[in-house]
Amino acid sequence: MRNTLGRVVFKMKNGKVKKFFKKLYRYRIFLLMLAPAIIYTLIFSYYPMTGIVLAFKKYTYKGGIWGSAWNGFENFKFFFQSGQAWTVTRNTVLYNIMFIIVGTFTQVAVAVFLTEISNSRFRKLTQSMMFLPYFISWVIVGVMAFNIFSSDYGFMNRIITFFGGEKITFYTKPQYWPFIILFFNIWKGVGYGSVMYLAAIMGIDTSVYEAAAIDGANVFQRIFRVTIPMIMPTVIILFLMSVGGIFRGNFDMFYNLVGNNGLLFNYTDVIDTLTMRALISSNNFGMASAIGLFQSVLCFITVLIANKLVSLYDKDYTLF
């Protein structure tokens, strides 16, 4: 189907309106099948993009998105003037890099382990158990974290004091939080994330494994010489997609785990939480849009760079 469409586009360039409609008619079934995806993308991805203009406007309810007055780059100023721009941008990127690296590693590992489990009932059970946290809302996770780490009646401190240790006031000690946040992020995402890799592994031709077995490959060789190389394209595609969000902080997670605890902000504040705190009392739509645009532009640049780097490695693995 991809090729057929490619041909359609190619023929279009040749001009000939008549021919174009002829093709249109001939491939009508294909086009019809493609239509939902195109319509979906237009409505949910391209149409809302027009809202970007808000970033350059002084928004009022009366004026709405189109009628409000322009005010140049005024909406971007507060972010840099707050003195926090560098800290939160750094935090956002570092956290995301950590999530991508550790996340990909654990997800691939889990997928490989799951396929290696031969008892299918046990495998299904394990997979379901790992999948479950994905459905728990961050609000609940936040409450769970509080009950684990609070100093008064937290689970951790109960254990520490039981063994005669000193209580640790986690909520006043920022240095622990990158690990706590990383843990919850991985815990919550690993089951869901590994599904993609599982599917990729299932797609590997079994004859490759049979050939490997005949050649005398052991389990590790099978994993590192066959499975991993075969799912590399999937890994790279998913990597590129997650790089696209590298300047976006997962607001739900950070806000519910950290809340308004300023003591932890140096290590935990991300662009999204800072924006929320700065604007929640003034409801400034223009400024919020400005930050959204700022993030989008940075993400776009990062994706372009990452894609370029991947193409240097192997052109077939790139997104575009």
Place this chain on the structure above:
Amino acid sequence: MRKTMKKAAALVLGASMAVGMIGVIPAAAEESEIDISEHVDLTMYLIGDRTPDFDEVYGKINEILEEKLNCSLSVEFLSWGEHDTKYSLLFSGGEEFDLIFTASSWCHYEQTVALGGFEPLSEEFIQTYAPDIWEVVPEMAWDQARIDGEIYMVPNYQNEFGQDVMAIRGDLMEKYGFEEITNWDELMEFYKACAADGQYASQGGPWYQYFQTYGLSTTGGAPKAGELILYHAQDAEDLEFTYLLDWDGFTDYCKQMKELADLGAWSPDILNSSDERQTGLLTGRTAGMTWNLGTCRTYAKQANAENEDWNVVIVDPVTEMPKKVNSYINNGVAINAMSENKERAMMVLNEFYTNPEVYDLAMLGIEGKHWEAVGDDQYKVIDESNYGVSSNCNWGWNNCTIQRTEYIENRTPLDDQYDAIMEEWNANVKPQHPYDSFNFDSTNVSTQFAAVEAALGSYYDPLVNGLVDDVDASVAALKDALESAGIRDIIEEMEAQAAEHVAATQE
């Protein structure tokens, strides 16, 4: 009331042209002179949650509205948790509604006006469609509601004290040798005694009590819900603002709090705790709670009922200070600028505000089911489990001229204490300060305002609750951060607006 309607009729004739209404019946008609022949459905947004009997109660109200004003009213709720985020979306999303609860600073009044969400209410409009409200609400309340000379909300009318008090366990006070707590030093001693006993005293530092001891008050519309810039509420002559980071008292306070926090006067987790304000007291985790007088009494009673030996009492740690009456715009109702039935909406509000039948329904519920009348001006609760007394966001039309007071059958010492404090406060109302009705409009310095709010994050709450490692260093860091965020521009703008406000009110 009919008299007023007749009076208004003359005005109606003129106004009806402007609003495009026809068919005005001459003053001889008794019931209504405004054309309400077309039936309309109105929507009102309130804050909070729908109680189980809410729809039943509003069904009764609708019967009255149908008959009198030929309209029906449906009510939507924005819950306490989500109104911060959803309030503005109602306007930006073009939601169709007519009336909405609002309040200065805590419920989006200034911000929504700044973004053009509310309909400006001309005096003529109010006199025409809500003549009874116009009669009841004092001039001062309207003045407080004015922003740039225009009124955007109907303020509530009642003397509500803005002063928080504390409900503290009497058994602990006795144990630590306290007869009463009437000032800051006694409060600090009590906190230390609690900490020494391994008992948390409260859910955080008593910050408001501290600055109130110095006669200071929050300024409407200033950053951090008005806390960052204070004014001398007790001295009407003093028009200087007190910017926290220029005030040595702030550093002193933070140091005292650090001492208390280190001693263990409250949990080191408080910044992340999602406990409600009463949770500590009710569960016994803290020795007391801080809230307004009425709420403190409610929870003190509950705590005493659940724990016989606690003997929770109400204390006021700033006893010597005259008390500030909340501005009338601390509760109110506004009309959506996009509403298609502004006139009828205003008439409905007039009913809520001044028709005793509707007023009682909204505040107390159904007579005979939720409450029963005691005389003409009192009520007795029968069962408020499904429709709490005055807790269904009926505050927007609080009207002390027709509001019933509670008749309490089994008085406890707390009720006597409540009455005594109320009496004391009413006899000791602080003189009006020009800034009491001042509301800062941050539109001109919105960049600096947002930057300041963002910069406050890392230091402010930890400082106020004594959780930083080094007070001096944190205060200095916060000061630097706010300077570069542009706090001076905000103060400058604020002083200019305040001067204008003073000039306007003294005319």
